Amino acid sequence: MADGSRQTVAVGVDLGGTTFNVGVVAPDGTLVAEQSYDTPHSGNEPAALLAVASAVGGIMEQAAIKPEQLLGIGAGIPGPVDPEAGIIKQAPNMHELDGMNAVEILSAETGAKVHIANDAFCATLAELRYGAGRDVENMVMFTLGTGVGGGIALDNQVRRGPRQIMGEVGHIVVEPNGRRCGCGNHGCLEAMVGRDGMVDQAVRLLEQGIPSVLAERGGARHEKLTPKMISEAAQEGDEVALRVMNTSGHYLGVALCSCIVLTDPDLIVLGGGIAAAGDVLFEPIRRTVRHRSIISGYDTSRIVPAELGNAAGMIGAAALVFDAQK
Numbered sequence: 001m002a003d004g005s006r007q008t009v010a011v012g013v014d015l016g017g018t019t020f021n022v023g024v025v026a027p028d029g030t031l032v033a034e035q036s037y038d039t040p041h042s043g044n045e046p047a048a049l050l051a052v053a054s055a056v057g058g059i060m061e062q063a064a065i066k067p068e069q070l071l072g073i074g075a076g077i078p079g080p081v082d083p084e085a086g087i088i089k090q091a092p093n094m095h096e097l098d099g100m101n102a103v104e105i106l107s108a109e110t111g112a113k114v115h116i117a118n119d120a121f122c123a124t125l126a127e128l129r130y131g132a133g134r135d136v137e138n139m140v141m142f143t144l145g146t147g148v149g150g151g152i153a154l155d156n157q158v159r160r161g162p163r164q165i166m167g168e169v170g171h172i173v174v175e176p177n178g179r180r181c182g183c184g185n186h187g188c189l190e191a192m193v194g195r196d197g198m199v200d201q202a203v204r205l206l207e208q209g210i211p212s213v214l215a216e217r218g219g220a221r222h223e224k225l226t227p228k229m230i231s232e233a234a235q236e237g238d239e240v241a242l243r244v245m246n247t248s249g250h251y252l253g254v255a256l257c258s259c260i261v262l263t264d265p266d267l268i269v270l271g272g273g274i275a276a277a278g279d280v281l282f283e284p285i286r287r288t289v290r291h292r293s294i295i296s297g298y299d300t301s302r303i304v305p306a307e308l309g310n311a312a313g314m315i316g317a318a319a320l321v322f323d324a325q326k
């Protein structure tokens with residue numbers, strides 16, 4: 001653009017129960033400015049949404065963006081939403097927002113056009129438009145964290161389906177008699193390889209007396225164990241940690257085999273903290289896909305880490321705004 005100061009931008013918001021991030025994003029996906037804030041909570045008031053609105057004003061001022069340059073605001077919500085109606089259906093750790101019309105509240109406070117989507121949808125959209133998936137049109141993304149989220153892109157669009165369930169890859173059953181999942185079912189991918197699932201796997205191995213650096217790092221009752229600790233120990237060659245990564249990689253691979261035959265993806269992208277573990281996780285995933293997706297002959301070099309890291313939430317939320325312009 002000839003005059004950079006007049007360039008149009010979108011603001012992307014990544015809302016979480018503890019903190020939220022707000023970023024000014026250019027149409028090419030560049031994060032021009034960003035800021036992180038604590039998420040306020042107060043009874044039945046939409047305190048978090050009011051704080052978001054005020055943070056949007058603050059960051060526009062900080063980045064010297066005039067109101068007429070702002071195309072709109074996109075917000076990623078950590079839970080199911082109705083994007084058409086603008087309603088947050090359920091916000092874990094922020095139940096005061098359940099049922100609230102975030103689009104109405106944020107529009108009224110900021111005067112801007114507002115779009116919302118589920119946070120995993122935003123992360124998938126960010127990687128599809130600007131990250132690992134920018135050269136493909138069909139992509140599956142898994143986000144690995146406390147829970148397991150994801151998204152499915154077909155023909156260059158992230159899809160959620162009429163009931164907003166498409167891409168809920170964390171609830172693919174990978175072990176029919178496995179751990180109980182937060183959704184009420186047993187053996188969902190999220191139950192097996194989400195935070196609690198990975199920690200449980202490690203505790204079980206430690207209780208068998210297998211020597212491990214995790215025995216000391218995890219505390220007397222293993223109460224300090226985290227997936228990050230496990231993935232770091234795996235990179236150091238720790239046997240217990242490596243076995244957890246192998247089992248987790250196996251379950252992820254099994255879930256990916258289902259995604260491959262259902263969506264025929266050009267690329268599979270893995271994001272979230274544990275995806276940074278590298279080969280100790282990717283090798284068992286690729287091995288499982290090679291052995292278990294015989295029909296597809298899937299090229300496992302097309303299973304890759306996400307590129308945008310934590311910024312994906314903000315960038316993807318802003319991409320909701322840019323997509324709406326098309």
Ligand SMILES: [Zn+2]
Pocket residue numbers: 170171181182183184185188190191
């Ligand atoms: Zn489940």
